[in-house]
Amino acid sequence: MVLKIQKSIKKVSLILAVLIVFLSLNLSAEDNEEGKCEEAFKSCMINALTYLPNFALFYVYTAYCTNGYIFCKKYLER
Amino acid sequence: MSGKQLFLVPFLAIVLYSHLLSLQRKELQKLYLEEVLSIGSLDDDALFQWVGVVADSNHYIYVTDTMDYSLKKFDVKGKFLKKTGRRGQGPGEFLAPRYIDMSEQFLYVTDQFKPEIQVFDKNLNYRRSVPLSMPVSDLKVLSDDEIAVATVSMTKAGRIFIFDSKGKVVREFQYADKKMPLMMDMVSFDIDSQGILYLAYNHQDKIEKFGPEGKKLWSKNLLGIKKVKREKIASIELPAKFVYKDVALDSSGNIFILGGSFSKNPSSDVYVLSPEGRLLTTFTLPDASHCIYIDNKDFLYSRANEGVTLKKFKLKYIYE
Numbered sequence: 001m002v003l004k005i006q007k008s009i010k011k012v013s014l015i016l017a018v019l020i021v022f023l024s025l026n027l028s029a030e031d032n033e034e035g036k037c038e039e040a041f042k043s044c045m046i047n048a049l050t051y052l053p054n055f056a057l058f059y060v061y062t063a064y065c066t067n068g069y070i071f072c073k074k075y076l077e078r
Numbered sequence: 079m080s081g082k083q084l085f086l087v088p089f090l091a092i093v094l095y096s097h098l099l100s101l102q103r104k105e106l107q108k109l110y111l112e113e114v115l116s117i118g119s120l121d122d123d124a125l126f127q128w129v130g131v132v133a134d135s136n137h138y139i140y141v142t143d144t145m146d147y148s149l150k151k152f153d154v155k156g157k158f159l160k161k162t163g164r165r166g167q168g169p170g171e172f173l174a175p176r177y178i179d180m181s182e183q184f185l186y187v188t189d190q191f192k193p194e195i196q197v198f199d200k201n202l203n204y205r206r207s208v209p210l211s212m213p214v215s216d217l218k219v220l221s222d223d224e225i226a227v228a229t230v231s232m233t234k235a236g237r238i239f240i241f242d243s244k245g246k247v248v249r250e251f252q253y254a255d256k257k258m259p260l261m262m263d264m265v266s267f268d269i270d271s272q273g274i275l276y277l278a279y280n281h282q283d284k285i286e287k288f289g290p291e292g293k294k295l296w297s298k299n300l301l302g303i304k305k306v307k308r309e310k311i312a313s314i315e316l317p318a319k320f321v322y323k324d325v326a327l328d329s330s331g332n333i334f335i336l337g338g339s340f341s342k343n344p345s346s347d348v349y350v351l352s353p354e355g356r357l358l359t360t361f362t363l364p365d366a367s368h369c370i371y372i373d374n375k376d377f378l379y380s381r382a383n384e385g386v387t388l389k390k391f392k393l394k395y396i397y398e
Binding site: 038041042045059062063064066067068069070071073074075077078 | 129176190191212213214215229230231232260261264280311312314316319320323338339344345366368385
C-alpha cells in the first residue's frame with residue numbers, strides 16, 4: 001500500500017515537472033502573433049525536451065535550436 | 079660627372095620616390111557598385127532561397143539553395159550548369175544547406191541540422207564528410223586540411239575552432255575576453271592569406287582585427303551602439319537585433335562590413351574600412367541581404383528578392 005502511494009507520488013511529481021517546463025515555454029494563445037523564427041525556435045525547444053533525460057544531448061540540441069534561431073533572424077530580419 | 083650632376087641625381091631620385099609614395103597613399107574616397115550579373119528571379123526556378131555563395135578562379139559560381147535542398151553551379155554568365163542534392167540525411171543530401179566555402183579543389187558545405195561539413199568536388203560530386211561536434215555559425219576554408227568554424231557556445235567565451243579533415247579540433251582561438259550572455263559574442267569572420275583574422279560581432283557594435291599569432295591589433299565601433307536589447311523566447315534570453323551581419327575582404331585588404339538593423343539602411347549598408355581600421359566610405363546594396371561575399375577579382379555578391387536572386391557587382395573604387 002505504502003509502495004503504491006510512493007509510486008503515485010513519483011508519477012505525479014514527474015508529470016508536474018514536465019508541465020512546469022511546458023508552461024515556462026510561454027506557449028499561450030497570445031504567442032500566435034510572434035514571428036516565424038520565434039515559432040520555429042519554440043518548436044525546436046519542445047523537441048529538445050525529449051532528450052532531457054540525457055542532459056548532454058539536450059544541451060547539444062539546444063545549441064542547434066539557438067543557432068537555427070539566430071540564422072533565421074539574420075536571414076529574415078531587416 | 080660634375081658636382082652639379084652628383085647633387086642632382088640623388089635629389090631627383092628622392093623627389094621621384096616621394097611622388098611614388100604619395101601616389102600609393104591615395105585613399106579610397108568612394109565606392110559604388112556596377113551590377114554585372116543577376117541569377118534567379120520570381121519568374122524562373124534557378125534559385126529558390128539561396129544562402130551561401132562562393133566563386134572559383136575560373137568565375138564559376140556555387141550556391142547553396144536551402145529551399146531546393148541543393149548545391150548549384152553557374153557559369154560566369156549566370157547560366158545554370160549543374161545541381162546536386164535532395165532532401166535527406168544521407169551522403170550528399172541536405173536538410174538545410176547553409177554556408178559554403180572552397181579550397182583549390184573542393185567545396186565545403188554546412189547544414190543547419192547535420193553535425194558535419196559535406197565535401198564536394200567542383201563537378202558537385204559528393205566526396206566525403208567532415209564530422210563536427212558543434213553547430214556552425216560561420217565557416218572559412220583555410221586549406222583541405224584546415225577549416226575554421228565559428229560556433230554557438232552555451233558556456234565558453236567566444237572562440238573560433240580549426241578542424242582538420244577528419245573533424246578533429248587542431249587549434250582553437252579565443253577572441254572574447256570572457257563569457258558573455260548567450261549569443262552576445264557571436265561573430266562573422268574572415269581570414270586573409272596571411273592568417274590575419276577579422277571579426278564583426280553580430281550583436282555588439284564591435285569590429286576587431288587579430289594577428290596570426292592571436293594578438294588583438296585593433297577594435298572599432300562604428301555605430302555608437304552601447305547595448306543590444308535581449309528578449310525572452312521560450313524562457314531563454316536572446317539578442318533581439320543584429321548589429322553586423324557579415325564581413326568580407328577585397329584584394330587590397332579593405333574590410334567590408336554588412337550592417338544589420340541599426341544601420342540607416344538596415345541589412346543594406348556596407349561599411350568599408352582600411353586594413354588599419356579607418357572607416358573609408360559606406361555604400362548601400364540595392365536590396366537587403368543576409369551576407370556579402372567578395373571573390374578574388376573584387377566582385378561582390380549579395381542577395382535580392384528575399385533570396386530568389388543572386389546579384390553580382392563589380393566594385394568601382396574612386397580614389398582622392
